[in-house]
Amino acid sequence: VVQVVWEDNEYGLIRWKQELGHGVHSHTEFRNPDLVKLASAFGAWAKRVNKPGELRPALRKAFSFTDRPSVIVVPVDYSENLKLTKRLGGMSAHQ
Secondary structure, X not given: OEEEEEEOOEOHHHHHHHHHHHOOOOOOEOOOOXXXXXXXXXXXXXXXXXXXXXXXHHHHHHHXXXXXXXXXXXXXXXXXXXXXXXXXXXXXXXX
């Protein structure tokens, strides 16, 4: 079993919707535990990727394990959504 976890340390999509609809955000930030260490503590193979080029090799390695689960942690920056929304000419908060 291979799990890919998108990690943003906040409710990023909710923040995006709040900023889009109200111009500000509130109460969306939190801290995750170290998911690589946590998965390893439960016997899984785990890897954090920090660059796009690291994902494919990590997936190959993860799928090579047949005796234990694998976890790949991928940092995500949802602030790019606001940039994209502005570039596309805006969207309503209800879309």
